[in-house]
Amino acid sequence: MRQSQLFPKTIKQAPKDAVALNHQLLVRAGFMNQLIAGSWTLLPLGWRVANKIIQVIREEMNSTGAQEVLMPLMHPKEIWNETGRWESASEVMYKLKDTRGKEFALSFTHEEIFLDLARKYLQSYTDLPIKLYHFSTKFRNEPRASSGILRGREFLMKDLYSIHESKQDFFKYYEQVSDAYLRAFKRFGFDVIVTEAAGGVFTKNMTREYQVISPVGEDTIFVCDKCRAGLNKEISKSKPGDKCPKCGQGLLKEERAIEVGNIFPFDTYYSEKMKVYFTDKDGSKKPVWFGSYGIGITRVLGTLVEIFHDDKGIIWPESVAPFKIHLVQIENTEKVKKAAEKLYNDLLKQGIEALYDDRTDKTAGEKFADVDLIGIPYRIVVSEKTLRQDCVELKRRSEKKIELTRINRLLRFLNEKIKNKDEK
């Protein structure tokens, strides 16, 4: 994409109400814009990153045998009444009444909607397991929404739901999803701590949370300095400095953390309430074992910025960067323009995503500031000086070093660097 066309331009000053770093940087760099507190438009750059995050998670969810669907966002009261959550989760739900007097809740989650869908098709054990997920909008009436895109009133989530014939089959899949989560988080570059925690309006069971340590996190967790086991402070019987109850060797340390994912085991609690029964091999009717598994897409987006940045801007991991290359033309001579245009087209032809700063009304300094703010992994500079040596300048966003690289070797180099992820 040509930066001269990109909407919007970057902004020098962060909005006054932007306390969180992700809020400041994502708004300044043009990734998102706030409609109202807790509700964001994902702008072209932000939507590109969100889609990269979605694709990583999609691949990992598919690898567990889950199937992608899209469930509705406006849900009839009757379904929520079946589990009692129309009342018990009332605080977090947005509710409305249509002109015919019918009552609805907006999707703050989809357990009831998934179970309603599954029970329409479920007859016998041969229909199990059923594992469906979607990427969709969630609405939560949060008392505060001040951490940038980390906690929204309207946000994007991946939620997976699965039902099983037995406890054993459920927990086998539960571990499979947990492994898939760890793979996805690793691809984002997160060092994730898995913690035990309480289930809130979801379940009385213990749940598993996937936490990324960060000073802006809203959770307080205790992490073992040896085995990296985690415990949410809310449910911990230990305190910081205690021996780890898991490995018995390390010491617990208190950390602030952002919860980027969670897994809820529901046993048969919801399926009994919603009468999601199947006929087992012996002919008996049994309720299914049920679990749900969430990852906040927009929260991952914000967390990436909280973790990967410096004082100049964002430093995207390659796996989710909006573009791989930021191609910068810093003089507007015919020679530079021609060389930059050719390189841009060559990159496109090779399928290497590039943002091409073709603007003619910006100084080199302004352009480099934008490069650092936006945070694309590789910067390539074309100038009269580099062209005199048939070269371009190549710099990683995460490094200070600038290399002069011959143009005729650049594409091969980039193809190797970018496409072969194992060699990085």
Place this chain on the structure above:
Amino acid sequence: MRQSQLFPKTIKQAPKDAVALNHQLLVRAGFMNQLIAGSWTLLPLGWRVANKIIQVIREEMNSTGAQEVLMPLMHPKEIWNETGRWESASEVMYKLKDTRGKEFALSFTHEEIFLDLARKYLQSYTDLPIKLYHFSTKFRNEPRASSGILRGREFLMKDLYSIHESKQDFFKYYEQVSDAYLRAFKRFGFDVIVTEAAGGVFTKNMTREYQVISPVGEDTIFVCDKCRAGLNKEISKSKPGDKCPKCGQGLLKEERAIEVGNIFPFDTYYSEKMKVYFTDKDGSKKPVWFGSYGIGITRVLGTLVEIFHDDKGIIWPESVAPFKIHLVQIENTEKVKKAAEKLYNDLLKQGIEALYDDRTDKTAGEKFADVDLIGIPYRIVVSEKTLRQDCVELKRRSEKKIELTRINRLLRFLNEKIKNKDEK
């Protein structure tokens, strides 16, 4: 994907309330399921088709220089008040109040939200044009929702918004989008009639509608039998049998039609109300020229079924089919299983999307009925009989003819047939 794993199974009988053919076939074949009247879950097959439709439209929108974003769905009353639509479009809007007493409308469209976003960044003519689109959920309080997925209360839409410095620039882009629409609809296999129509709650100007002739359509249009010009009956001064007012040669014929897309020119009406002004070259402040452009994603899905089917099921065009190949193993001998598995893996390796009917509890007749119902373009059958000649059976869903094809020539044949779209 293995059909033994696919959720859900097909259904023999259409639901009793299913009047529309798209409702009957899409539910029976397992593409969608109704949550409540006018609200559907897109199941794995249906979501695959929706994504294919989205990708075609995305490519055509990008080709006009538009940029993809994602705008929120829950909108504050204040913004809708600026144009007066909080009141004037009240009938179609779902409204709600949160626990703090703040009022919201759910997205029935996004004109106001786009303009609010654009005016935050817009300063001078050098910032124009701005052309943003998204694929997102719309909520409309429709009095009736009985045409399957053709008219929903919650549905998916592509909506594009653009603002421009002048009438001339606006109408130039308007025609560019219109051309992109025609290309997209052609890729879906639609024979589209472009009609002039009234703008409803959107505008007092004439709008352009993209209509597909079908007996289940809710619109009545007059079409010239010579030049194919169209007029919506609502605004037509002519009647069926009259000479075409456009070409003056053909005669107008009355048709029922489904509106799959529309384009609204708003002049400066909304931008004046919302104070979306820019500084022009001469230093004067001017309101932007504004337009919006919609395509109903889920309506396209339903229309495809209304247009492309026979008495046995759906016949998807290749451009949007959920899979390209339906691979069917009709005996469960080791030899057949092994050959079918190998072929399935070879297809995957070549990047050819296949649904593999690996089920061992279905007869050949049941499998063929599912193939016809689901409507994937190519059926490949592996059986003891075909293997005796080192062959598989190849049949197009749209044709009766069955060809015996050598396995070692099949992949090359499919690659040519499927990947090279120009040769079809």
